[in-house]
Amino acid sequence: MMKSVKYILAGILFGIIMSKSEAISWYRIQEMFRFQSFHMFGIIGTAVITGVIAVWLMKKMKSRDVEGNPISFTDKQKAWRRYLFGGTIFGLGWALTGACPGPVFVLLGQGYLVMIVVISGSLLGTFVYGLLKNRLPH
Amino acid sequence: MLELIKQPWPWYTSGLAISFIMVILIFFGKSFGFSSNLRTMCSMLGAGKWVSFFNFDWKAQRWNLLFLIGSVIGGFISANWLQSEAPLNLSQATIDDLQKLNIPFDGNIVPSALFNWDFVATGKGLLIFLGGGFLIGFGTRYAGGCTSGHAISGLSNLQVPSLIAVIGFFIGGLAMTHLIFPLIF
Numbered sequence: 001m002m003k004s005v006k007y008i009l010a011g012i013l014f015g016i017i018m019s020k021s022e023a024i025s026w027y028r029i030q031e032m033f034r035f036q037s038f039h040m041f042g043i044i045g046t047a048v049i050t051g052v053i054a055v056w057l058m059k060k061m062k063s064r065d066v067e068g069n070p071i072s073f074t075d076k077q078k079a080w081r082r083y084l085f086g087g088t089i090f091g092l093g094w095a096l097t098g099a100c101p102g103p104v105f106v107l108l109g110q111g112y113l114v115m116i117v118v119i120s121g122s123l124l125g126t127f128v129y130g131l132l133k134n135r136l137p138h
Numbered sequence: 139m140l141e142l143i144k145q146p147w148p149w150y151t152s153g154l155a156i157s158f159i160m161v162i163l164i165f166f167g168k169s170f171g172f173s174s175n176l177r178t179m180c181s182m183l184g185a186g187k188w189v190s191f192f193n194f195d196w197k198a199q200r201w202n203l204l205f206l207i208g209s210v211i212g213g214f215i216s217a218n219w220l221q222s223e224a225p226l227n228l229s230q231a232t233i234d235d236l237q238k239l240n241i242p243f244d245g246n247i248v249p250s251a252l253f254n255w256d257f258v259a260t261g262k263g264l265l266i267f268l269g270g271g272f273l274i275g276f277g278t279r280y281a282g283g284c285t286s287g288h289a290i291s292g293l294s295n296l297q298v299p300s301l302i303a304v305i306g307f308f309i310g311g312l313a314m315t316h317l318i319f320p321l322i323f
Binding site for chain 2 (some may be wrong): 003004006007008009010011012013014015016017018019021022023024025026027028029030031032033034036037038039040041042043044046047048050051052054055058059060065066067069071073075076077078079080082083084085086087088089090091092093094095096097098099100101102104105106107108109110111112113114117118119120121122123124126127128129130131133136138
């Protein structure tokens with residue numbers, strides 16, 4: 001039971017952070033892609049810099065997770081096409097809807113029920129990717 | 139304390155809090171990546187019957203679905219009890235640019251002129267919400283991650299593929315904002 005609850009609690013915290021940081025704001029995403037404020041760059045920059053330090057420390061200290069297993073980090077598959085092409089396609093959708101996958105669900109919780117349409121579209125997009133996967137350059 | 143949380147958070151607090159989420163998920167023996175939930179949801183809906191990509195042990199991803207449910211609850215809590223009274227502090231330059239595209243700034247978190255069923259019911263609205271969602275779903279799975287999996291988790295682990303993905307996010311976002319927005323709005 002507690003095993004499951006901790007993920008829900010982490011998710012709740014994530015939803016609150018996304019809301020209070022305004023990273024779920026369609027307006028903030030527009031401001032970012034127009035380079036008219038430091039806000040979003042500050043958020044991502046701080047998260048990455050502190051994240052790099054945290055990951056480095058966890059590796060250095062050979063940290064273990066809550067179940068006592070050694071923490072391991074898997075490298076991403078070495079390629080460039082899938083990251084560049086896939087990333088660009090996602091970027092188009094991110095600017096259009098003003099939300100990346102996490103915020104889509106946080107906004108739903110905020111009461112913007114129209115996000116159901118975005119979620120349906122993203123499930124359809126994921127399905128079509130699975131369908132075409134073997135024909136796409138990776 | 140509650141008053142402090144209610145205010146909009148400065149960027150450094152927010153950034154630190156996001157990397158904290160990544161760290162706790164790592165300590166739970168998992169990794170921070172939100173978009174893989176979309177693949178899991180496709181599998182739950184039975185997509186594995188037609189496409190082998192969805193034929194995997196999705197129950198191992200149950201923890202991430204719980205995280206997703208939590209994020210919806212977190213949004214609900216924020217909207218009902220942690221909302222600041224002040225309007226969104228958007229830059230004047232963005233307000234002016236959006237005005238030229240006939241998207242009024244109303245001080246809310248998202249433009250209420252777009253995020254309502256009447257707008258979604260128009261052809262343009264459906265194209266934006268359903269089509270935008272499609273691009274998110276297709277693009278994140280193709281790239282193998284979204285903002286959380288690549289920009290936060292991947293860059294924190296100094297992954298070059300994640301840097302390429304993030305460059306892609308910006309190519310797409312800049313093209314949509316500066317080239318395609320003037321055509322659709």
